Amino acid sequence: MEAAIKQKSLNGIDVNQLFQTINLIKNDPEIAKFKFRAGNRWIDGAHNRATVKGFYGALKEDDTREPVVFEVDEPPVLLGNNLGANPVEYLLVALSGCLTTSLIAHAAARGFQIRGVESSYEGDIDLRGFLGISEEVPVGYQNIRVAFKIDADLSDEQKEELVAMAQKYSPVFNTITKSTPVSVHLNK
Amino acid sequence: MEAAIKQKSLNGIDVNQLFQTINLIKNDPEIAKFKFRAGNRWIDGAHNRATVKGFYGALKEDDTREPVVFEVDEPPVLLGNNLGANPVEYLLVALSGCLTTSLIAHAAARGFQIRGVESSYEGDIDLRGFLGISEEVPVGYQNIRVAFKIDADLSDEQKEELVAMAQKYSPVFNTITKSTPVSVHLNK
Numbered sequence: 001m002e003a004a005i006k007q008k009s010l011n012g013i014d015v016n017q018l019f020q021t022i023n024l025i026k027n028d029p030e031i032a033k034f035k036f037r038a039g040n041r042w043i044d045g046a047h048n049r050a051t052v053k054g055f056y057g058a059l060k061e062d063d064t065r066e067p068v069v070f071e072v073d074e075p076p077v078l079l080g081n082n083l084g085a086n087p088v089e090y091l092l093v094a095l096s097g098c099l100t101t102s103l104i105a106h107a108a109a110r111g112f113q114i115r116g117v118e119s120s121y122e123g124d125i126d127l128r129g130f131l132g133i134s135e136e137v138p139v140g141y142q143n144i145r146v147a148f149k150i151d152a153d154l155s156d157e158q159k160e161e162l163v164a165m166a167q168k169y170s171p172v173f174n175t176i177t178k179s180t181p182v183s184v185h186l187n188k
Numbered sequence: 189m190e191a192a193i194k195q196k197s198l199n200g201i202d203v204n205q206l207f208q209t210i211n212l213i214k215n216d217p218e219i220a221k222f223k224f225r226a227g228n229r230w231i232d233g234a235h236n237r238a239t240v241k242g243f244y245g246a247l248k249e250d251d252t253r254e255p256v257v258f259e260v261d262e263p264p265v266l267l268g269n270n271l272g273a274n275p276v277e278y279l280l281v282a283l284s285g286c287l288t289t290s291l292i293a294h295a296a297a298r299g300f301q302i303r304g305v306e307s308s309y310e311g312d313i314d315l316r317g318f319l320g321i322s323e324e325v326p327v328g329y330q331n332i333r334v335a336f337k338i339d340a341d342l343s344d345e346q347k348e349e350l351v352a353m354a355q356k357y358s359p360v361f362n363t364i365t366k367s368t369p370v371s372v373h374l375n376k
Contacts, residue, residue, distance in 0.1 A: 012233025013267055021267075022319055032315040036276050040284035042305035045200025048288045050281040052273040057315075058265050065263060068273045072285030075253065077246050079201055079209075079293070085240040085256045087286030087360045088224050093238040094282055095370070096228035097260030098275035100236045102318070105267070117230035127220040127245075130290070130357050131210055137220075139356070140363030146372040156376050163374045168327070169318050172275050175328030179367045182283070184334040186351045188344050 013108035031058050040072075046080035047073045078127075088141065091176075092121040098172035099146065106165040112158065116151035144176070201296035219246050228260075234268035235261045266315075276329065279364075280309040286360035287334065294353040300346065304339035332364070 008016055025032045034057035042048045050070045054063040072087055074080025085093070100117055107114050122145050129139035148166075150159045167173050196204060213220045222245035228238045238258045242251040260275055262268025273281070288305055295302050310333050317327035336354075338347045355361050 012235070014233075017267060022321060025316060025319065025321055029314075029316060032319070032321070034313045034315060036274070036280060036311050036313065038277060038280035038284050038309045040281075040288050040307045040309070042288050042292060042302070045202075045292070046289050047200070048285055048292075048305075050284045052277045052281065055263070055277075062263065062265070065270055070273075070281050070285075072281070072289070074289070075243070075250065077250065079205060082253055085258075086224070087282050087284075087289060087358075088363075089226060089240045089243075089256075090278055090282035090285060091360050091363060092224060092226035093228075093240065093258050093260070094275050094278035096226050096238045096275075097236055097258075097278060099372070100228050100230050101234050101260070101262070101275060104230060104233070104236075106320075114230070117236075119228045121226045121228070123224050125222045125224065125359055126217075127222060128213060128217060129362070130359055131213065131220070132294075132357060133210060133213060133220070138362065138366070140359045140361070140366060141368050144368065144370040146370060147375050148372065149375045156374075159374055159376075163372055167370075167372055169320060170275075171313055171318055171328045172279050173328070173370060174317070174326065175276075175279060176363060176368050177370050178326070178328060180329050180332065180364050182332045182334060182355075182361060182365050184287070184336065184351055184355055186344075186348055187335050187337045188347075 010108040010111065011104050011114045013105055015108050018105070018109060033057070046078065046086075047071070047083050088123065088125060091141070092123060092144070094172045095144065095146070095170075095176065096121050098170040099148075099166045102170040102173075103148070103150075103162050103166035106169060107152075107162055112152065112154060112162065114150065114152045118149045120147050121145070198296040198299065199292050199302045201293055203296050206293070206297060221245070234266065234274075235259070235271050276311065276313060279329075280311060280332070282360045283332065283334070283364065284309055286358040287336075287354045290358040290361075291336070291338075291350050291354035294357060295340075295350055300340065300342060300350065302338065302340045304337075306337045308335050309333070
């Protein structure tokens with residue numbers, strides 16, 4: 001993000017703060033280490049409730065946010081009651097938010113003004129994996145397709161560059177496309 | 189899930205419907221092919237809005253659900269205004285919902301009655317990846333830790349078995365821990 005135009009705000013991103021943050025982190029990489037968290041409580045059947053509140057970052061705990069609560073459920077065809085989006089839909093929400101923010105932030109750092117960004121997400125799942133009917137079928141998404149539409153006075157090449165940067169620098173995209181270790185512990 | 193006790197409902201899961209679904213899918217694997225979707229629109233800065241509505245599954249489009257809308261933002265330290273959870277937190281929400289539902293459904297199929305399930309999630313991210321400061325640092329979560337607490341009249345071994353099944357059969361867990369292809373296209 002070095003070669004950016006220095007200006008106060010672009011695409012709603014405070015570019016001065018962004019570059020100050022980068023310089024602070026270059027001097028002390030500990031500032032860049034974040035821990036994000038969620039809690040979950042099962043309600044009934046396919047219905048459970050997740051809560052997001054505190055996190056650690058920039059060398060301190062931050063518990064100042066109001067908790068955000070998410071209902072998770074399945075549609076009736078998947079044994080639920082439609083009380084919320086389902087887990088694999090939440091994954092697409094996560095991916096959508098991350099690619100969009102990554103695109104916008106890196107556009108701001110490059111000095112590219114953006115008027116609008118829309119994107120759509122579709123993933124294929126074969127439920128024979130989840131149901132244990134076949135060991136050959138992947139349990140997770142077999143693949144996810146994303147389409148972006150960018151409204152900006154930029155060439156197609158510049159828009160392609162932004163879409164490439166969005167992928168390169170998106171934490172959720174990289175968590176999904178590289179295999180990320182998840183360790184699960186039972187509290188006895 | 190073959191060796192289960194056949195009864196109407198366990199843990200809020202209609203076990204008859206679950207086994208009927210498994211038998212239908214064994215006769216026609218096309219029934220198991222689902223497509224889940226989300227849309228996203230950038231609002232300003234780190235704030236964007238995702239919408240979940242229709243999906244394809246059990247051989248047909250389902251557009252009957254009311255849309256569910258999610259606000260995505262960052263805290264001020266990450267250039268946002270706290271208008272919603274951030275993308276990597278949504279990923280933990282997705283993982284929490286999926287491991288919980290996977291645990292509950294497979295417990296029901298095994299005939300294990302569950303009184304309560306709580307779980308907590310924490311993931312480490314080094315923002316030098318997102319910011320492009322270091323090419324060596326992973327951009328996504330470096331690792332994610334999960335802890336489960338299960339309230340049930342089960343032995344520790346049976347609870348450990350449930351936690352193992354939750355991981356084995358959870359689509360989101362497998363999407364994250366195996367590398368899943370994501371193709372991103374620019375609409376010109």
